[in-house]
Amino acid sequence: MLREVGCETNDTFRLQRLGKISSNHSRPIRISGLNDTHRSDILRRSKSLRLIKRFNKVYINADLTPLQQRESKSLREELSRRRAAGEEDLIIFRGKITSRNQNFQ
Numbered sequence: 001m002l003r004e005v006g007c008e009t010n011d012t013f014r015l016q017r018l019g020k021i022s023s024n025h026s027r028p029i030r031i032s033g034l035n036d037t038h039r040s041d042i043l044r045r046s047k048s049l050r051l052i053k054r055f056n057k058v059y060i061n062a063d064l065t066p067l068q069q070r071e072s073k074s075l076r077e078e079l080s081r082r083r084a085a086g087e088e089d090l091i092i093f094r095g096k097i098t099s100r101n102q103n104f105q
Contacts, residue, residue, distance in 0.1 A: 004048075004049065004052055004055065006041075006045060012033060013031055013032065013033035013034050014031070014032050014033050015029055015030070015031055016029065016030045016032070017029055018030055030063070042060060043060060043061075043062055046059070046060035071095070075092050075095070075096075075097060076092070078097060079091075079092055079097050082097065089101065
């Protein structure tokens with residue numbers, strides 16, 4: 001998978017399945033032991049996995065602290081409420097909800 005996004009590495013890293021085994025859903029995998037450069041490259045290029053058919057349901061996210069998880073959830077809920085109220089073209093960018101067009105000006 002790392003090869004597919006152009007992030008090959010000779011570094012030693014560890015893969016670990018998280019959570020309990022269940023037939024209802026797949027379990028996340030934690031990758032540890034990568035240096036910061038490779039970690040950043042993988043996170044930056046992870047969206048390109050969706051273009052590859054066999055990885056189109058694979059998502060790579062940074063590990064967040066509990067506080068970051070709560071803040072992220074709160075932002076996603078607010079974004080959902082605002083979209084339901086009719087506001088269009090909104091995204092979460094750098095920890096804030098903003099219009100998609102404002103980010104590129």
